[in-house]
Amino acid sequence: MTTTTTAQVLSDLPQRSVAEPMDAGILEQLQQHLHLETQASYHYWELSGRFASRELRGFASFLQNESDSEREHAGRFIDYLNDRGASFRLGSQTPFQGDASSVVAVFEAVFGMERDVTSSLQQIHRLAEEAGDTRTAVFLEPLIEDQITSEGNAAHLLGRLRIAAGNPAALLLIDQELGEGHDAPHRLAGDSDS
Structure with a gap:
């Protein structure tokens, strides 16, 4: 009796049809970015547990979110690579070393x-534009916008933590605000109905 492995079954299946093959350099950058996303998810999950234990x-809720x-961003990358007929790989994760x-220090x-x-x-967006890979450039644009917001929120939180440094009451107030979902800076431009 012969046994067939999942890898053998999958290797026998035909590849997905694609309209435009992906440049190897862009594919490698997407793979590296996928690793960044999964590594960040892993680190945030670990840090969430550390804050919960304290x-x-x-802070635990913020980092879990x-x-x-x-992880959701990593899923988008996997879906995109699948849609483009490219394979993906998930690298091994390392514990938080910061x-x-x-x-x-944690929020730095x-x-x-x-x-x-x-x-x-x-x-990657710059590489995609230079290579004329409109599909990848368009895929990345909403992710870049989301990421710029996340980076701004992290900078805002870090700034508040630096102001509160050494003051346990201020730290607990920030913790309470994060628990209530208040993690973004005040914006002057926005919805006038709010």
């Missing part, structure tokens, strides 16, 4: 991760 539920968001000695690392993800998206 009774800072607002960020983890979910990064400075976790204070809330400020969070801001750094958000900044790196934004930079990666912008770099």
